[in-house]
Amino acid sequence: MFTRRETIALGAGAAAAATLPLGAFAATVDEATAAFTGGAAVAEGGVTITAPEIAENGNTVPVSISAPGATEITLLAAGNPQAEVATFRFGPGAGAALVATRIRLGRTQDIIAIAKMADGSFTSARVEVKVTIGGCGG
């Protein structure tokens, strides 16, 4: 038995999956991770992603990322046609490795933040966001 909400979510997900073209430059999470880390090992923890558990509208999902001690953070969306969302590089004038923005999510998926720490190591976090209406339009 599906509730109305689940049915809508499933329908939207299926429609998004059917209409999204796999572009020649579509980067997967693995490729985007390798490009950011240069193949170095990525630990877990030390990064906090704040995002809604359920996003009504995938066109604008508020996300904030905090990674104390990080010099760079990259944000990836595992279920989007292109995994890269944004990369933040903090300069000497940054008060904290803390950013907030609004992102597009095509369907329910994991979002992943990888932080490069001052010592050159990498650490990451991942959260799932359920999307009611996908944000890849079409």
Place this chain on the structure above:
Amino acid sequence: MTDVRPRIRLPRSASAGDSITVKTLISHDMESGQRRNSNGDIIPRQIVNRFTCEYAGVLVIDMELHGAISANPYIEFEAVVPASGDFVFTWYDDNGEVYTATESFTVS
């Protein structure tokens, strides 16, 4: 394309050396390059692909944006203000245009 208009929000006051929250928004469609028009043709990508902020000549943040950033990109971050100075915000469009905004900030 609607008019591209940057908006900046800074706290009213801060003491020298404080870290302040900077909120920026620029009106921009952020056409992702994933959408199709009514003929089924892909609408070419046109997004703001880079944003930078400097305070008193010191880099605060340098951000690379992709198609998954929402229309009218909102960016919030923390900046240290050791003394009074100017914030310079720069957005780089795919079409080569560069939009800048400057805000003076006074510390107490």
